[in-house]
Amino acid sequence: MNKVNYILLVFAATIFLTSCNNSDGSKLTKKKNMQLQFNVDSIELTNLVRNLYEWHEKKYRNNGFSLKVNSPSDSIFTGIDWDIYNKEVEIYKKTNFFSDEFLDRYKTIALTIDSSIKKASLKWRNKNDGIPIWDTDADDWCSCQDYPDNYWEKLTLNNFTYDNDVMTFYWTWGSNSQKQYEMKAKKINGVWKISYMEGFKYYETVEDYDKLMNNLDK
Helix, strand or coil, X not given: CCHHHHHHHHHHHHHHHHHHHHHHHHHHHHHHHHHHHXXXXXXXXXXXXHHHHXXXXXXXXXXXXXXXXXXXXXXXXXXXXXXXXXXXXXXXXXXXXXXXXXXXXXXXXXXXXXXXXXXXXXXXXXXXXXXXXXXXXXXXXXXXXXXXXXXXXXXXXEEEEEECCEEEEEEECCCCCCCCEEEXXXXXXXXXXXXXXXXXXXXXXXXXHHHHHHHXXX
């Protein structure tokens, strides 16, 4: 091998090794950056969820959808109380906790309940008959009927998965073997907002409510 070819070979080998080292370094840096971002996101999401539940329990304790009757002396539901619903949604918006996806889903549920009530017979629309079928019979915000004191202080998040700009995760107020509640959040303009809460999935479609009433009528 002549001197020129030897120099070219050494130069090529140096470029190759440098490229490999830079590639490995780039991958390592990217992995560290991703881990750092995940740590930041998990902290932000934990704070969001805890703040949400503290607000729910201490400042705006609501659950379910308000149903309307024509007058205080009337006991027959006529549909969703849209005046209360609209005030409620404005309160939700001002918290900055919720994404448009959550609010859209919330409205879809309200419209479904309203349509179902308007189709139902008087048998199913009497408020004096106890909990109506359009109620999930649990706290939508936790899919529970009781909970620990100040539970928002104990909430921890786990099982994070990220897909199409949406982070899915679960919270628990005890060990991971205890209650798990699914939530989703979306980052909008650098701020995480709740886009899904498991408890609201237990509302049915109009068709499902029809089937339920028909089966119970038999």
